Amino acid sequence: MTEHTVKAYGDELNHLTAEVARMGGLVEAQVADSIECITRRDVPLAQGIIVRDDKLDVLQAEIERKSIKLIALRQPVAQDLRRTVAAMKISLNLERCGDLAKNIAKRALVISEAEALTALTRSIERMGNLVTARLKDVLDAYTSSNVNRAVGVWWRDEEVDEHYNSLFRELLTYMMGDPRMITSCAHMLFVAKNLERIGDHATNIAEIIHFEITGEDMISERPKNTAL
Amino acid sequence: MAMPAPPSPLQRLSLRLLGLGCVGVLALLILALTGQAALGPVLVMSALVGGLTVWLALPPRSGAIGQVSEANSASARPSQPISPPFETILRSLPEPVMVIAAQEIDDLAGQRIHFANAAAKDFFKIQDDGALLITAIRNPDVLEVVDEALFGNLAGEVAYELGGAQDRYLRAFVRPLGAALDGRRLALLMMRDETNARRNERMRADFLANASHELRTPLASLSGFIDTLRGHARDDAAARDRFLQIMATQAERMSRLIDDLLSLSRIELNEHIAPEGSVDLSQVVADVVDSIGPLLAESQVQLVLDVPRPGLAMAVGDRDQMVQVAQNLIDNAVKYSRGRGPVRVECLTNLTGEAAIALREPRAARLALLTPDDVNDGRYVCLRVTDSGPGIARQYLPRLAERFYRVEGQKSGERSGTGLGLAIVKHIINRHRGGFGVESLAGSGASFVAYFPVQPEA
Numbered sequence: 073m074t075e076h077t078v079k080a081y082g083d084e085l086n087h088l089t090a091e092v093a094r095m096g097g098l099v100e101a102q103v104a105d106s107i108e109c110i111t112r113r114d115v116p117l118a119q120g121i122i123v124r125d126d127k128l129d130v131l132q133a134e135i136e137r138k139s140i141k142l143i144a145l146r147q148p149v150a151q152d153l154r155r156t157v158a159a160m161k162i163s164l165n166l167e168r169c170g171d172l173a174k175n176i177a178k179r180a181l182v183i184s185e186a187e188a189l190t191a192l193t194r195s196i197e198r199m200g201n202l203v204t205a206r207l208k209d210v211l212d213a214y215t216s217s218n219v220n221r222a223v224g225v226w227w228r229d230e231e232v233d234e235h236y237n238s239l240f241r242e243l244l245t246y247m248m249g250d251p252r253m254i255t256s257c258a259h260m261l262f263v264a265k266n267l268e269r270i271g272d273h274a275t276n277i278a279e280i281i282h283f284e285i286t287g288e289d290m291i292s293e294r295p296k297n298t299a300l
Numbered sequence: 301m302a303m304p305a306p307p308s309p310l311q312r313l314s315l316r317l318l319g320l321g322c323v324g325v326l327a328l329l330i331l332a333l334t335g336q337a338a339l340g341p342v343l344v345m346s347a348l349v350g351g352l353t354v355w356l357a358l359p360p361r362s363g364a365i366g367q368v369s370e371a372n373s374a375s376a377r378p379s380q381p382i383s384p385p386f387e388t389i390l391r392s393l394p395e396p397v398m399v400i401a402a403q404e405i406d407d408l409a410g411q412r413i414h415f416a417n418a419a420a421k422d423f424f425k426i427q428d429d430g431a432l433l434i435t436a437i438r439n440p441d442v443l444e445v446v447d448e449a450l451f452g453n454l455a456g457e458v459a460y461e462l463g464g465a466q467d468r469y470l471r472a473f474v475r476p477l478g479a480a481l482d483g484r485r486l487a488l489l490m491m492r493d494e495t496n497a498r499r500n501e502r503m504r505a506d507f508l509a510n511a512s513h514e515l516r517t518p519l520a521s522l523s524g525f526i527d528t529l530r531g532h533a534r535d536d537a538a539a540r541d542r543f544l545q546i547m548a549t550q551a552e553r554m555s556r557l558i559d560d561l562l563s564l565s566r567i568e569l570n571e572h573i574a575p576e577g578s579v580d581l582s583q584v585v586a587d588v589v590d591s592i593g594p595l596l597a598e599s600q601v602q603l604v605l606d607v608p609r610p611g612l613a614m615a616v617g618d619r620d621q622m623v624q625v626a627q628n629l630i631d632n633a634v635k636y637s638r639g640r641g642p643v644r645v646e647c648l649t650n651l652t653g654e655a656a657i658a659l660r661e662p663r664a665a666r667l668a669l670l671t672p673d674d675v676n677d678g679r680y681v682c683l684r685v686t687d688s689g690p691g692i693a694r695q696y697l698p699r700l701a702e703r704f705y706r707v708e709g710q711k712s713g714e715r716s717g718t719g720l721g722l723a724i725v726k727h728i729i730n731r732h733r734g735g736f737g738v739e740s741l742a743g744s745g746a747s748f749v750a751y752f753p754v755q756p757e758a
Contacts, residue, residue, distance in 0.1 A: 083409060090408035090434045097438025104463060198702075204463040209673070215435040216425065221673070227654070228671050231698075238698040 081146050088138055088159045089215075092166070095131045096211040099166045099173070102128070103207060103270060106176035107200030110263060111193045113184040121177035128170035135163040151287075158284035162214065165273045165280070169207070172266040172273075179259040186256045195242060196263060199235040203267045206232065206274040213278065219285050226278040226290065232271035239264045396420035396491040399477065400433055401484045405451045408434055414486065423491070442472045442489075449474040449487035459494065466572040466730065469498040495572050503565050514557055514704060514719075518550040553718075560720040564703070567621070567724065571731045575618035578755045581647050581681050582607045584619070588626040589645070592634065601634045602642040613647045615681040615752035621728045622752070626683060628721040629748050633687035635717070641688030641745075648682040649754070656682040656751040657737035664741035665694035669701045670726055672735050672753075679754040680734065686747035692740040700738060701726040725750065 102121055109118040139160040142148065148156055206225055213221035240261065247257045282290050390397060396419045403410035411433040416426050424436035437443065445456035453476045462468040470491050477486035525543045533539045585607050596603060607613075615622070633643040648656070659666050672678060692700070696707045704719040729736045732752050740746035 086432070087407070087409040090432055093432075093434040093438055094408055094440075094443065097434075097443065098440050100438065100463065101440050104461065201463070201467075208463040211438060212425075215438070224671075224673060228668070231668055231671065234667055234698040238695065241695060 084138070084142055084146070085148075085152060085155060088135065088142065088156065091131065091135050091138070092159045092162050093211065093215050095128065095135065095163055095166050096207075096214065098124075098128055098131070099169045100204065100207055100211065102170055102173040103200075104204050106173040106180065107197060107204070107267075109177055109180040110183065110200075111197045113180070113188065115181060115184055118177040118180040118184075122174055125170050125174040128167055132163045132167040136160055154284045154287060158280050161280050162277050165276050169270045169273050172270050176263050176266050179263055183256050183259050187253075189246070189253065189256060189260070192242065192246065192257070192260055195239050196260060196267075199232070199239060199264060199267050202232055202235060203271045203274070206271055210274045210277045210281070214281050217281075217285055219282055222278040222281040222285075223290070226275050226282075229271060229275045232268055236264055236268040390415075391417045393417055394419055395493070396423045398436075398489045400446055400450065400487045400489055401480065402450045402487075403484060405447070408432075411446070411450075414484075420491070442474075445472065445474045446487055446489060449476040450485045452476075453478075467495070468572060469494045496569070499569055503568060507561060507565055510703065511558070511561055514561075515554055518554045518557075521550050522547055557718045557720075560718045560724065563624070564720055564724050564727065567727045567731060571727060573731070574733055575616065575621070575731065577616070577618055579615050579617040579619045579622050579752075580610055581613040581615050581622070581683060581752070582610050584622050584626050585645060585647060585683070588623060588630055591627070592630060595631070595634060599634055599638045601637050603630075603634075604642050604644045606644070606646040608647055608649060613649045613681045614755035615732075616755050617732050617752050621731070625725050625728050625750050626685075628725050629683070629685040629750065632717070632721060633685050633689070633748075636689030637687045637745075640690075643688065644684075644686040644747075646684045646686075648684065651680050651682050651751065653678060653680055653735050653751065656680050656735065657739070657749050659739060660747065661739070661741055661744075664739050665697060666737065666739045667694075667697040668735065668737045669698075670729055670734075670736040672733050680751035681754050682749060682751040684747060684749045686745060688745045691742040691744055692738070692746050693742045694740070697738055697740065701736070 102124065105117055105121050108114060109121065139156050142156055143153070146152075206228070209221060210225045212218070213225065243257045243261050243264070247254050279290050282288070397417045398413050398420050399415040401412050401414035409432060413420075413426060413429065413431050413433055413436060415429060416424070420426060426436050433446070434443075439460045439462075441458045441460055445454075445458050448454040448456055455473075455475045457471060457473045459469065459471045462470060471494050473490045473492070475488045477488055480486050525547050529540060529543055533543065585605070589603060589605065630643065630645060633645075637643050653672060657666065657668055692707055699705045700707075701722045703723040706719060726736055729750055729752070734750065734752040736751075737749045738746060739749070
């Protein structure tokens, strides 16, 4: 990349990217922990996630503030402008992922009071691993400015959706089989939905990265089936 | 002839420092040679810190050490041990080692990877020295201990998990290195891969859970028949023969189950290490077709082969494991096609991941069960096995590769499977960094696609 005449400007841009990457790391950890507190019924971990979510909100606000300040003072154009806007938009998506992880942790607190549903938590864990892998891929693509990796994540969103649909059916069977499990299963259903939406945010981030680097929108139509 | 001049105070100091470094280097070498895993990290860390202080504190790096060794060689003694340059040793260490430099606290964009050895560059995909730390490592816990080492002079260690298709567990050790000459703070970051240990632990638990659960059914039936044979069927020759036949089948099923569980465990153990061999997929298919000759003859299923001549479908892989993939897929196809129609086996070369799982039949449902990281860039050799079975409804597709998963209402014939075949296939392909997909139309058969990275032409 060409260097900026004003060194501070380049530093500010790098700083912004670094902040987004740090926020990404935090969100990755939050999402991974939220899945773990579901599978291991770990109450202290769940409480920790809920507390740590505040930090994400602060980071997001800070990134937004810095981006706006950078736009106002340096008036970036072309790639620099895309980079600034991308940082702002990605941080918004990440903040949403953090909220969803917090919601999963809250539900984990409720689920941990009921009887264990081993088979179900295993399905949730599988879906969770898939989603965290997507999140990791897309953040790797961001820090290494690799368009192809981002496009790869975008293409593979279908897998997460399929997992969600299959979990939905599995949960219905359980609920019909034993009405006493409906409370836990309903919470599990929301957990699955939250994971699916974290996957959607990962594809959003992939689109933002694509625009940041190439300056063009993703045009081709993604293979999609009817989601619920 | 002039006598060598006595060393100046400065030289004496550097010599002493070098001596310290040498002790570190030696400790390091001994460790590398003996492979003391238990004591390893702590000793290696102290050795590294000792050596690094010398190496980083003497500017310019190579010059200073070079001069000192010249001074040494002036009073050359034949028994003097030859120590290779510290940097070379660092670079060739098998575990990732990095030196982090930072300007001021809370400036993320100022924390840079001052030095990374080959293992670190490879593992964290670091392009060049001076890259931002945050581009390589995002884990908040690791960043925190690095911060503490840089600005609080505290040593620390933290275990963390690296998500992704192939799980990795790492332990990061951080030691403060003080300030460099230009005022930047330095810290040493070293990683140890604990994936194997964690995998072993988890696998033992999984194996026990699976084995105890899945073996219970055949075991219960065995003990039931034993009771019957001891009791009222004792003198009934016809019943005894029938029961023994059933017991033999159950025992055989149990042993197949244990075989499959063990082979799954073995594959999982090495899943994070990509294979390196070169395998001809056509040859693999030919071998499998030969080996299932008896099954084909017995089930009277016709096999249609569409395979390029040997040498054209070369993949990067482990031959035995690829044979297992082809064997499981073709076995399954033959089982489900019995009495319904032919099985088609095709090998395709030089496809992108997207093309490999492209739909053949527009009305069919398609699902990628496993997708490699570089689905758009990489080139793949692809094995496609199409059966003439009843097909699988769309809603069952996502769970196909789960262990012990069975599609409701489906029977795989008398010789029922263990429910692990496709799970094994998926794990092998994941190890090969390939992809796995299924296409199915209820009522007219399913087709499974496994694709492996192409062996680049030499």
